Amino acid sequence: MSSEDWSAIALTLRLAGVSTLLLLSLCVPAAWWLARSRSRLRPLAEAAAMLPLVLPPTVLGFYLLLAFGPHGPLGKLTASLGLPSLAFTFQGVVIASVLYSLPFVLQPLLASFRAVRQEELESARLLGANRWQRMRHVILPSCRSGVLSAACLGFAHTVGEFGVVLMIGGNIDGETRVISIALYNQVEQANYGAAHRLALLLLLFSLAALTTVYWLNARKNE
Numbered sequence: 001m002s003s004e005d006w007s008a009i010a011l012t013l014r015l016a017g018v019s020t021l022l023l024l025s026l027c028v029p030a031a032w033w034l035a036r037s038r039s040r041l042r043p044l045a046e047a048a049a050m051l052p053l054v055l056p057p058t059v060l061g062f063y064l065l066l067a068f069g070p071h072g073p074l075g076k077l078t079a080s081l082g083l084p085s086l087a088f089t090f091q092g093v094v095i096a097s098v099l100y101s102l103p104f105v106l107q108p109l110l111a112s113f114r115a116v117r118q119e120e121l122e123s124a125r126l127l128g129a130n131r132w133q134r135m136r137h138v139i140l141p142s143c144r145s146g147v148l149s150a151a152c153l154g155f156a157h158t159v160g161e162f163g164v165v166l167m168i169g170g171n172i173d174g175e176t177r178v179i180s181i182a183l184y185n186q187v188e189q190a191n192y193g194a195a196h197r198l199a200l201l202l203l204l205f206s207l208a209a210l211t212t213v214y215w216l217n218a219r220k221n222e
Helices: 003-036 042-053 057-068 073-080 090-114 118-126 131-142 144-159 163-169 179-188 192-221
Strands: none
Touching: 003 042, 003 090, 003 131, 003 144, 003 179, 003 192, 042 090, 057 073, 057 090, 057 163, 090 144, 090 163, 118 131, 131 144, 144 192, 163 179, 179 192
16 A cells, blocks of 8 residues: 555544544433433434434535635634634544534434433432433443444444545545545546555455444344
């Protein structure tokens, strides 16, 4: 592989790692609220969070590009703070990746949290555990497989992104050129040998990620 391909691989792993950490931080409280809330807004909130499952990536990328632009809300916010625009930057790609991979982390967490028995929570509450202690010592340990599955799916989905990254980040070496875009470049330049190596790498990684998720689910059901 060329140095540009290795750079794309390193950038992809960095993007997936940062995005997965942010996704878990956001999705754990969000999934718990969705699993337990009786609010009338819950169906709308859940539908909005799952929208990237059916929304074409280029549509999400287009609207984010408008939001990041000089006349968009995020563009005006960063300008007022004296910060550079988020478009065509690694930070902008991270925000887009978090939004696009949101349902892939939220769904397994939601399923795990809905399976937590109310009796366990009541017992912990009667023993004096506050909300944070119940989350840390009761809920998260019993949902360990779901949390790990969510992390695997979020990481793997971010690694395979193309449309959203291309719309928001473009194709800048060392800044926004991830593996999927490097693969596209190699095909455009008719370097099919290099394209094959990158494609095989993504194929094997995707297979390994899904095998891990199914193994975790099998352990959970044993």
